[in-house]
Amino acid sequence: MPRVVRSRPLPRHQVNLSPAVLQAVAGAIGRRQVVCGPHVALFEQRMAAMVGVPHALGTSSGRNAFLLALRALELEPGDGVLVPDYTLAAVPALIVAMGLEPVFVDVDPATHHMDPEALEAAITPRCRAVLATHLFGLASDMERICAIAQRHSLVVLEDCAQSCGGSIHGRALGSFGHLAFFSFNTGKNISCFGGGMLVGRDPELWSRVVAIAQGWGRQDPAALLAAVGRTLVTGAITSRALFPLTLYPALRLGARLGNQGLDRLMVEEVTPPALPASPALLADLQARVGLVQLERLPQVNARTRRHAAILEAALQGIPGVRIPQPSEGAELARFYMKVEVPHRAELRRRLLRAGVDTNADDMFACSELEIFRPWARPCPASSHIHAHSLELPNGFHLEDADVRALAQRVRDALASA
Ligand SMILES: Cc1ncc(COP(=O)(O)O)c(C=O)c1O
Structure with missing residues (x-):
């Protein structure tokens, strides 16, 4: 049986705590501009320019940006x-x-994104809007989805939380919909200790967005600074120097004892539907960090795209392994490297022993969840993907050589699983 070679342990993600990010945090605290300051408007302008739309508005999270969009639809x-x-x-x-x-639409097994044919079949007379989600730095087939939406008079929304900076035939994701939202949560390719942004091109809808946001408050500075502190700790234990000495041995011990506690800490739990108690706007500290990261976004995306290409080439043709394919014409922001694999649990154990920290799947097959039982629909592709997906490490923190070594470890682990 081939032995899986062990080398330097690799975390699934790493928080971007570059010197420029830390300087932005120190600047906000030093100038007492943690919540209010001039950077939010600048970050909004730059995000709108990057997406190619006239309007942008920063919020305290991606889901609050989505809430704002839903409210504006009236x-x-x-x-x-x-x-x-x-x-x-x-x-x-x-x-x-x-x-x-929610009217659930199954995904295309080849792309893992909304299947346009299933979308057309799911439309009912009560449907008013479609939310096209771009996952893992890939993209939904916006050209077909927008054509279907137009035929059925549906408003188009885009969830760009995982695909900031991606485009289709040169047109940025977030510019296809009437409204679109981004997330700057930890682990995203722009991460600002939380935060989100709504962007839009429709003047009438946008005037409603602005009117609703006027009633929203600012974030609590103490809570934001606590989030910064937590992220600094996460950043330290996922750093190249400390991961092998801290989180990695803890993950291995957990796996050996059959305790998934630590693993669960890194995956969001499903909670019953509830409106956020106090939705708020983006804070100035977050916008400062966002400006630093937005400037570097093209390089970060090019780097993670190159890593994904190396992994994809190395895993090509292995029986049972499938990699979601981008829709035609998509230029990707491929931050999350998802692959469908056989024997996922065993493979994860082998990879962890070989120094590779993976994620089972932090997305959901929603129709399978108890909280969505009244709206459940048969979505076999979604269920299959959720049961077999594995997220491999990818990110700006890896070098090409790390990715080649990672690909070899995955090949070895698959050969012996
Ligand atoms: C696909 C997707 N949509 C929406 C969100 C929500 O963003 P946030 O966590 O900033 O509220 C996320 C972030 O985790 C996401 O991955």
Whole structure:
């Protein structure tokens, strides 16, 4: 049986705590501009320019940006919002919390994104909007989805939380929909200790967005600084120097004892649908960090795209291994490297022993979840993907040589699984 070679342990993600990011944090604290300051408006302008739309508004999270979008649509209770079945559960949960109906649409097994044919088949007379989600730095087939939406008079929303900086045929993700939202949570390719942004091109909808946001408050500075502190700790224990000495041995011990506690800490739990108690706007400290990261985004995306290409080439043709394929014309921001694998649990154990920290799958097959039982629909592709997906390490923190070594370790682990 081939032996899986062990070398320097690699974390699944690493928090971007570059000197420029730390300097931005220190600048905000030093100038007492943690919450209010001039950088939010500048970051909004730069994000709008990057996406190629006239409007942007910073919020305290991606889901609060989505909440703002849903409120601006002024839908009636019971109206339908079409949403991919394979997504973060918190997204359809917000649709439910708003008194609307999530209409789940199965995904295309080849792309892992909303299947346009399934979308057309799922539309009912109560449907008012479709949310197209771009996952793992890939993209939904926006050209087909927008054509279908136009035929059925649906508003198009885009969830760009995982694909900031991606485009299709040169047109940025986030510019296809009437409104689109981004997330700057830890682990994203722009991460600002939390935060989100809504962007839009429709003047009438945007005037409603602005009116609603005027009633939103600022973030609590103490809570934001606590989030900064937590992220600094996460950054330290996932750094190249400390991961092998801290989190990695803890993960291995957990795996040996059959205790998934630590692992669960890194995956969001499903909670019952509820509206956020106090949705708030982006803070100046977050915008400072966002400006630093937005400037570096093209290099970060080019780097993670190159890593993904190395892994993809190395894993090509292995029986049972499937990698989601980008839709035609997509230029990717491939931050998350998802692959479908056989024997996932065993493979994860082998990879962890070989120094590779992986994630089982932090998305959901929503129709399988108890909280969505009244809206469940058969979505076999989504269920299959959720049961077999494995997230391999990728990110700006890896060198090409790390990725080649990683690919070899995955090949070895698969050969012996
Ligand atoms: C696909 C997707 N949608 C929405 C969100 C929500 O963003 P946030 O965590 O900033 O609220 C996330 C982030 O985790 C996500 O991955």
